[in-house]
Amino acid sequence: MRRIRHLLFSASAATALAAALLAWPASDNAQAFPPTPKENVLNHLRSISGNHIISGQHNKEPASAPGQYTQQVKDVTGQYPGLWGGDLMFTPADVANRQRVVDQAKTEWANGSLVSLTWHVCPPTGGSGCAFEGGVKSRITDAQFTQTVTDGTALNAAWKQRLDEAVPYLRQLKDAGIPVLFRPLHEMNESWNWWGNRPGPGGSARLFQITRDHLAGTRGLDNLIWVWNVQDNPAGGWSNYYPGDRYADVVSLDVWYKNHPSSADYQQLRSIAGTKPMALAETGKMPTAALLESQPRWAWFMMWSEHLRGNNSNAEIQAAYFHPRVLNQGEFAPSSAASTGPITGLAGKCVDARASGTANGTVVQLYGCAPGVAQTWSAAGDGTVRNPHSGRCLDIAGGATANGTAVQLWDCNGSAAQQWRHDTSTGALRNPASGRCLDVTGNTSADGTRLQIWDCTGGANQRWALPG
Template identity: 85%
Template structure:
């Protein structure tokens, strides 16, 4: 269709038992993509620490926990706080492999934290979802020494706004990102709201189902990258739309990304 591979490859540490068993394949593919000249981003649809290491999406990743349970998760030394750190420990060997291989990872945990579909989300304020993000970074980057992780904070383009109420603070965030699912493309208001949060930090479209147009890329110039959700690539975009995005002057494909 384009003769190109994208300059960004995305994977997921996942939740279902069969996918968790295949985490090594995700790591191996990430190494390959990095070697071939693409950046690597990982997210994690993680199971709640109130249950087991693996779970279904419905009733697992997509579930609600009580305010008391969430409060315990973010309380240092509590049973659920320790359970959360054990959950994080399950990812450490894979992230460590990428560190050892010299692969920097655009790591996007606890994504769409302004949404209510996931167990970690829809908890604004200092002791809400942002606090869990802080704990996660402190543990993985600090305690576990995973300094190859580039921390990507993420919200969805919920028209209710108030996205900054979920921001964990500049010292915890390297990249500010938006998932675009309420509409085809981020609006000018979305873009400005993200700019207000990001300040001088890079910002990205972390999930989208419709290829950005030339008009969007030319007018909203601070997006550092966009990631197309793979299931939507062909079904939601024409060949011409895909080609127009791949060959836009501001879009870098595999092998065109030059790091300092």
């Protein structure tokens, strides 16, 4: 079974002080995610595109309970999501309590989860707080919308003032070095909200552009990662709402017309995204193994609050969180560069490319540690372990998954046989596709002992310290 041991150690993993897809040891007073520029998060999203997806859970109102649904995930799975979702909200009581949301975002980041914020924002024709019905869910006139997106008008000034109400909270996250996956004006191809259903260059996309220009440009919030979003409306034409590559960092889809995005939905969004990361920003059903296999470009999924348990069985939730492609809290870290050095294991000896070989099929073994190219390894957020001297990756021979399959050097190809995850609580280096761990054959520390994969046991011959 996948992640049995991860579940046993979930309490320590949830508070791990250094956790990563390939995580290096850290000092006891380090945060799981240290302050980092937003580009590191984007780099990580790009690196996992096509091979992994980050689990996410949204937390809707009230602002006084900004972690209630992520806790439900923990109750069901024993793990926390890799992405926490919050909202700047709209009712007067929740607007007045935004600090609780920001404090939760700081906590989630410190615990090793990415942070996402959306905003069910009230229209500029009214006050800072409003009801959902008749407020967020309302329609302003075409003339009022045109004024909102036209510089120098009263409603344009009112919109920028509305944005400024969020600046003190977003700036706290900037000052803490926390990038935010920011998803304003979501589902802009829908008519339920006051900002949506206005295609073309002067419509909803223009409001998105003004919003980014004001917050990122005028107010200097360079920690915001701008997530553009549409709903899976069968009317299509989503590109008519796209603000342009300069304004969208991530392209995302909310899935409400059906349980999962169709192949046509996926292809339509891919045509807009190009090389940008893609995400399932809202969903009511957990992704299935079939979906993750057929639509591998999604970088994260975000389960919508009450739909977690209201629309999914415990078995469905667990199946998603335990899937080999899915990254939860403690299983990845945004990083701009790989850490390079030796990998040490049993009896303090090192992972070694036999005779400093560089050819495909070179034996990977345990050997006494010594400086040199044969024992230099580089590990990064894409899940691979590379030998820089040869340019080849740590690979399971033939892509096999059976106990005793040898580990070797092979051309880096992004296959499942070259994916590894380091569990910081146990030291295990696990291959998700097989569910097995990097293992010293026969539990012997003699020089030249070949490395293999084997059922994860927690033994000393499966404990590895990665470079850092």
